[in-house]
Amino acid sequence: RKEVEQDPGPFNVPEGATVAFNCTYSNSASQSFFWYRQDCRKEPKLLMSVYSSGNEDGRFTAQLNRASQYISLLIRDSKLSDSATYLCVVNGLSSYKLIFGSGTRLLVRP
């Protein structure tokens, strides 16, 4: 079983749609959780950290369920510029390392 699992997609949605990505992780001791965005052939960039209470940044909402070891990202009112791969990231058994999922690809069409 992979340490961080994501649906690879692609999710193909029209502009203005709401889309949700899910992620599960295997290490119950993980303390830090993130969503990164990666554009084609570019480096990953931090989209948002994920907190136990859930957090929102504009059109983006992240949720964490520790009991189920589940993380989600909701994108409202999708824009063409949201097209990218979204990587779910947790810290590993040794907190110095980040463990990435394989990513979920989002395509937003006009």
Added chain:
Amino acid sequence: ETGVTQSPTHLIKTRGQQVTLRCSSQSGHNTVSWYQQALGQGPQFIFQYYREEENGRGNFPPRFSGLQFPNYSSELNVNALELDDSALYLCASSPGTGDTEAFFGQGTRLTVV
């Protein structure tokens, strides 16, 4: 921009050769981590350097080695290159170890033929 720079941006090597990739960390950051990202996969942790010492290592063979210099810049060396080493190599700097935010450089795309 993150302030993390990597060189070169692209590289083609022959199987069996050796390669050195370089990373300049963001000002004020003393921790550098290296990741390998194969096509269609998420980045995989190679190792981390903190104040010139290796601070942790992923599941990579010893032919992957590294260094960190007093100015906190870093090198990744790979010996005896294999075809499967073809990937995007990412350097990430952070202000400390642990779960602090990591800032990635643009990566070095290595192709082994």
